[in-house]
Amino acid sequence: xxxxxxxxxxxxxxxxxxxxxxxxxxxxxxxxxxxxxxxxxxxxxxxxxxxxxxxxxxxxxxxxxxxxxxxxxxxxxxxxxxxxxxxxxxxxxxxxxxxxxxxxxxxxxxxxxxxxxxxxxxxxxxxxxxxxxxxxxxxxxxxxxxxxxxxxxxxxxxxxxxxxxxxxxxxxxxxxxxxxxxxxxxxxxxxxxxxxxxxxxxxxxxxxxx
Numbered sequence: 001x002x003x004x005x006x007x008x009x010x011x012x013x014x015x016x017x018x019x020x021x022x023x024x025x026x027x028x029x030x031x032x033x034x035x036x037x038x039x040x041x042x043x044x045x046x047x048x049x050x051x052x053x054x055x056x057x058x059x060x061x062x063x064x065x066x067x068x069x070x071x072x073x074x075x076x077x078x079x080x081x082x083x084x085x086x087x088x089x090x091x092x093x094x095x096x097x098x099x100x101x102x103x104x105x106x107x108x109x110x111x112x113x114x115x116x117x118x119x120x121x122x123x124x125x126x127x128x129x130x131x132x133x134x135x136x137x138x139x140x141x142x143x144x145x146x147x148x149x150x151x152x153x154x155x156x157x158x159x160x161x162x163x164x165x166x167x168x169x170x171x172x173x174x175x176x177x178x179x180x181x182x183x184x185x186x187x188x189x190x191x192x193x194x195x196x197x198x199x200x201x202x203x204x205x206x207x208x209x210x
Contacts, residue, residue, distance in 0.1 A: 040152050042168040042197070043080055050107055051078045057105040058083055065101060067094050073120045074098065077157045079166040080195060081109030086159045092117045112193050114164065121160060129158040132186050136163055139184045146176050156181070161188035168195045 041048055055078040062068050062076075072094065073087040083102050089095055099113045121129075133156055140151035154167040154177050163181055174194045181190050 040150050042153060047080060051080065054078050054081065054083070054105060054107045057107065058085075058102050061101045061105050062098060065097070067097055071120055073126065073159075074115065075157050075159060077155060077164065077166055079155055079193075080168060081107060082112065082166065082193060082195065083108055083110070084112045084114065084157070084164055084166060084193060086114040086157060086162075086164055087116075088118050088120045088159075089115050090117065090119070114159075114162075114191065116160075125160065128186070129160065132158040132161065132163065132184070135184050135186065136181050139180050140177060143176050143180055146172060149173055149176065151177075158187075161186060163187050163190050165190065165192045166194065168197060170197050 043051070055076050058076050058078070059074075062074055068074065068089070072089045074089065075084075075086045077084040077086070083105075085098055085102060089098065095113060095115045095117050098115055099111055102108060102111045102113075136156045136158065137151065140154055140156075143149050143151065153169060153173075154165055156166075157164050163184075165177060165181065167177075169177070174192060174196070178190055178192055181187060
């Protein structure tokens with residue numbers, strides 16, 4: 001049986017599965033791998049699978065469009081149907097188009113558009129963002145004075161020194177994670193899009209402030 005790791009989701013493999021086997025088959029494949037990850041995740045196994053498939057759908061919707069080519073960099077993070085878009089596109093029109101395309105993907109509950117209308121950053125800057133995300137994840141594992149805190153429940157990505165955090169957490173966990181990440185070397189700003197245990201998401205689209 002082919003397995004995809006839902007936490008480090010292999011986009012190329014799962015995209016191939018979607019195209020060759022169809023959406024339902026891909027969900028079955030993802031479901032087998034999601035079972036183990038859901039042990040620590042507050043999302044259900046089905047939701048973990050849905051989020052992984054949704055990430056593929058959003059990326060496919062974006063990069064199948066002629067306006068998004070090698071001149072753009074878009075990072076997609078999905079949690080419980082909430083979709084984060086972060087990176088760089090050429091102009092404001094493409095920022096708006098990205099929101100429209102993401103909202104059109106089946107399963108999207110809410111879209112956070114953090115794209116900047118600017119030239120794509122260099123390869124070295126992009127690699128620095130990946131390394132920063134790694135340091136952030138390592139830093140979250142250092143939170144040991146909060147009973148029951150599991151760093152794997154906080155999902156992070158970075159662009160140009162800005163760190164975005166998502167997850168289903170308590171208020172105390174959100175505050176602890178945010179403060180911990182702020183202390184990581186290279187972090188210029190922390191943006192949180194947490195869902196709180198006591199809250200339920202509602203279908204909307206959120207546009208970043210200009």
